[in-house]
Amino acid sequence: MIRFKEALYRWIFTVMAFTSLFFLLGIIIVLLREGLPILMAVGPFKFLSGVHWYPTYDPAEFGIFPLIIASLSVAIGAMVVAVPLGVGSALYLHELAGERIRHILKPAVEILSAVPSIVFGFFGMMIVAPFVQKIFHVPTGLNAFTAAVVMGIMAIPTIASLTEDALGFVPRSFKEASYALGASRWQTLIKIVLPAAGSGVSTAIILGMSRIVGETMTVLMVSGGAAVIPHSIFDPVRPMTSTIAAEMGEAVTGSLHYSALFAIGLVLFLMTLTLNIISENISKKYRIKLGLDR
Amino acid sequence: MIDTTVKLARIAVENLNFFYGKKQALQDLNLNIFDRQVTALIGPSGCGKSTFIRLLNRMNDLTPDTRAEGRIILDGKNILDPKIDVVNLRRRVGMVFQKPNPFPKTIFQNIAYGLEINGETDKNLIENKVEESLKKAALWDEAKDRLNDSALRLSGGQQQRLCIARCLAVEPEVILFDEPCASLDPISTKKIEELIGELKKDYTIVIVTHNMQQASRVSDYTAFMYLGDLVEFGTTEKLFTVPKNKRTEEYLSGKFG
Ligand SMILES: Nc1ncnc2c1ncn2[C@@H]1O[C@H](COP(=O)(O)OP(=O)(O)OP(=O)(O)O)[C@@H](O)[C@H]1O
Ligand SMILES: [Mg+2]
Numbered sequence: 001m002i003r004f005k006e007a008l009y010r011w012i013f014t015v016m017a018f019t020s021l022f023f024l025l026g027i028i029i030v031l032l033r034e035g036l037p038i039l040m041a042v043g044p045f046k047f048l049s050g051v052h053w054y055p056t057y058d059p060a061e062f063g064i065f066p067l068i069i070a071s072l073s074v075a076i077g078a079m080v081v082a083v084p085l086g087v088g089s090a091l092y093l094h095e096l097a098g099e100r101i102r103h104i105l106k107p108a109v110e111i112l113s114a115v116p117s118i119v120f121g122f123f124g125m126m127i128v129a130p131f132v133q134k135i136f137h138v139p140t141g142l143n144a145f146t147a148a149v150v151m152g153i154m155a156i157p158t159i160a161s162l163t164e165d166a167l168g169f170v171p172r173s174f175k176e177a178s179y180a181l182g183a184s185r186w187q188t189l190i191k192i193v194l195p196a197a198g199s200g201v202s203t204a205i206i207l208g209m210s211r212i213v214g215e216t217m218t219v220l221m222v223s224g225g226a227a228v229i230p231h232s233i234f235d236p237v238r239p240m241t242s243t244i245a246a247e248m249g250e251a252v253t254g255s256l257h258y259s260a261l262f263a264i265g266l267v268l269f270l271m272t273l274t275l276n277i278i279s280e281n282i283s284k285k286y287r288i289k290l291g292l293d294r
Numbered sequence: 295m296i297d298t299t300v301k302l303a304r305i306a307v308e309n310l311n312f313f314y315g316k317k318q319a320l321q322d323l324n325l326n327i328f329d330r331q332v333t334a335l336i337g338p339s340g341c342g343k344s345t346f347i348r349l350l351n352r353m354n355d356l357t358p359d360t361r362a363e364g365r366i367i368l369d370g371k372n373i374l375d376p377k378i379d380v381v382n383l384r385r386r387v388g389m390v391f392q393k394p395n396p397f398p399k400t401i402f403q404n405i406a407y408g409l410e411i412n413g414e415t416d417k418n419l420i421e422n423k424v425e426e427s428l429k430k431a432a433l434w435d436e437a438k439d440r441l442n443d444s445a446l447r448l449s450g451g452q453q454q455r456l457c458i459a460r461c462l463a464v465e466p467e468v469i470l471f472d473e474p475c476a477s478l479d480p481i482s483t484k485k486i487e488e489l490i491g492e493l494k495k496d497y498t499i500v501i502v503t504h505n506m507q508q509a510s511r512v513s514d515y516t517a518f519m520y521l522g523d524l525v526e527f528g529t530t531e532k533l534f535t536v537p538k539n540k541r542t543e544e545y546l547s548g549k550f551g
Contacts (some may be wrong), residue, residue: 173395177457180351181408181464182385191407196398 027269035263038256047263053227053238054256055247058098062260064267066229068273071268074219075212077233081152082198082212083205086159093160093165095189113157121221124150129222132191138234142224145233150222151215155208165195166200210275214268216241240264286292296318304468304498305350310364312345313356319345321522323364327468327515332490332499334513334530336506338550341519343502347470350500351387352380368468368486388466392473394453396445396460401428404445404456408464423463431459432489451482456487461546469493473503475508487512506546510534518542 014265042062050063093105128150129141136145170193178188194201224236225246238246244261251258303326312320320342327333335343335456348354349362352373365372373383376472384546394448396404405424414420424441428434433455437448445456454474475483490512503509510530516525518539526533526542537543544550 171395173391173393174397176353176356176391177395177397177460178407178411179356180353180384180389180391181411181460182381183407183411184381187411191411192397 003259031262031266031269034259035266036259038259038263040278041256041259047260048267051229053243055251055260060128060256064240064243064257064260064264067226067238067240067243067264068267069226069229070144070223071239071241071271073144073230073233073237074151074223074239075209077144077148078151078155078212079205079209081149082155082159082208084205084210085152086156087163087201089156090159090163090167091189091194094164095185095193101220109157109160112153113161115154117154117217120150121218124218124222132234136234140224140236142222142236144232144237146225147219147223147235147237147239150214150218152159154215154218155212159204159208160212162204163197163201166197166204169194169200199282199285203283206275206279206282209280210272213275214241214272216245220245240268244268301331302329303327304368306365306367308365308367310346310349310362310366310407312342312344312349312354312363313361316527319522323524325517325524327498327500329373330494330496331514332494332501332512333515333517334509335500335502335517335519336504336545337508337519338545339438339504339528340521342522343371343519344472346371346519347389347472347500347502350468350470351384351389353389355380385464387470388461388464389470389472390454390457390461390474392476394450394457394477396448396453396456398444398446400442401445401448401456404439404542405460405463408460414466426446427459427463429491430462431455432485432492433459449482451478451485454478454482454486455489458486462493466497468500471499473502473504476504483508491538506534518545520545 040264042050047062047064048049048064048068050061051065052063053066054061066136089105089109093102093109124146125142129146132138132143132146132149133139133141174192174196175188178192183191219239220242223242224238225238225242226236226240227243228235230237244264247257251261305327307323310323311318317469325345335347337343345354349366350373354355354362356362362374367389368376368383371378380437399407402424403405405427406420406518409423414423425434425438428437431481433452436452436487437456440447446454448456454477458469458474471531478486487508490501493499496513501509501512515528516530516533517534518525518537518541520541526537526539527534528538533542537546
């Protein structure tokens with residue numbers, strides 16, 4: 001009986017452990033199978049580099065270059081907002097904040113990450129967009145700039161908390177050595193602690209970026225939705241995720257349009273996968289560099 | 295208790311008490327640390343040697359919820375005074391730690407760091423200083439061809455000498471060593487001991503060690519501590535040959551500790 005129970009538990013946990021792998025494979029297979037027809041029809045290169053996305057025209061055109069540009073410009077813009085604010089708050093929390101301020105600020109950062117993305121989108125549409133429109137005198141507040149600002153704010157918690165972890169991993173002995181040489185707190189932080197945590201900080205930034213690239217709801221609500229290559233950061237754009245979300249309903253199952261949306265999903269998946277692999281490699285190197293691997 | 299030979303006291307410790315929270319770690323310490331002499335601190339684990347040595351450059355400031363009473367006078371000034379400039383104090387009182395702790399930077403950068411934070415920008419001067427410090431720390435011959443290699447690639451003993459060089463570069467007057475050889479092999483240990491013998495010509499040195507032979511080899515004065523008390527202090531020669539206190543004798547003969 002006991003033998004049987006043990007075998008049973010073993011099985012249950014094995015199955016549990018393999019579920020992620022199972023779903024991952026399933027997702028890849030579906031993406032490939034559904035995305036393949038469009039890649040065959042227009043060719044992968046043309047699909048990626050084509051500048052016209054007219055999926056419902058006759059003849060339809062399936063070039064996702066504008067969508068890729070939209071995703072990247074929003075992601076990069078968001079980074080411009082999120083990196084200084086995220087890294088800055090981490091440095092402050094880690095080194096400068098007293099116990100009392102820490103107790104207020106740290107939960108605040110964590111709660112920010114708990115705000116549902118639709119709420120961020122709502123906030124972007126109702127508050128940020130009109131504001132941007134007025135300040136910069138642009139035709140619409142729903143554009144790449146607004147999307148970048150809102151997404152940047154969304155990415156702050158990811159970057160801040162991962163950066164703070166990275167700072168915490170820096171051995172105390174480095175700090176002591178620096179102080180013992182007569183360095184000030186600030187010098188120690190900027191010249192010793194931050195560089196020693198450098199790879200951890202880059203990991204934080206890449207993961208924040210990967211979150212932004214994959215984010216859908218918010219970006220759909222605030223980016224404006226024009227599938228053309230933007231000329232300025234104040235032009236409306238249509239990132240890959242919002243394209244899928246917006247068009248899935250109207251695309252006829254089994255059509256080329258339907259297949260193209262899956263192919264976009266595949267591209268998106270490969271992009272975030274690359275970002276994650278890069279960050280994984282960086283943090284591995286970093287652990288070796290600091291001797292944390294031993 | 296105080297030695298009678300005419301030596302200049304560089305640091306005078308007066309009625310020093312120290313607390314981690316409510317726990318008292320040092321009780322009423324009184325001793326002089328003499329100029330250009332090596333003073334060894336010995337005693338069983340947990341007796342407060344590190345606690346004491348870290349007060350001499352105020353590294354204890356980094357430990358929250360601690361309190362010091364009494365005075366530590368360096369050149370007429372009480373360094374425990376909250377108003378003194380600790381940055382300046384730490385430049386004058388350097389420290390080498392138990393575990394070699396070079397920065398994850400190049401050998402060159404490790405030494406240049408102390409100069410740069412002092413506002414030194416003259417490249418030539420920094421280069422000269424790096425060379426000079428490495429020579430003083432007896433590491434130049436081994437390191438001169440790899441100044442731009444990561445310091446973490448050096449052996450443990452080399453890393454410790456690099457830490458000494460780094461400390462020398464900022465031209466301190468007093469150097470504190472907290473068990474500098476604890477993680478080193480016998481050959482590296484011998485090198486460091488020889489180095490300390492050289493350095494005492496120019497620097498006042500305080501060294502914590504668990505190795506009795508080391509204390510007797512390198513030091514001029516020895517302080518024996520036990521459970522936060524300074525049990526005995528005197529010239530190394532006297533303390534090792536004719537200890538006055540029974541505890542000291544027992545410790546030296548290996549009865550406890
Ligand atoms: N940060 C701290 N908080 C609380 N107590 C501490 C702290 N650091 C040291 N102590 C205590 O103070 C006492 C003296 O410690 P200290 O590290 O100075 O001993 P030590 O003589 O250097 O020992 P060792 O030879 O093992 O290095 C010990 O009882 C220790 O537990
Ligand atoms: Mg100690």
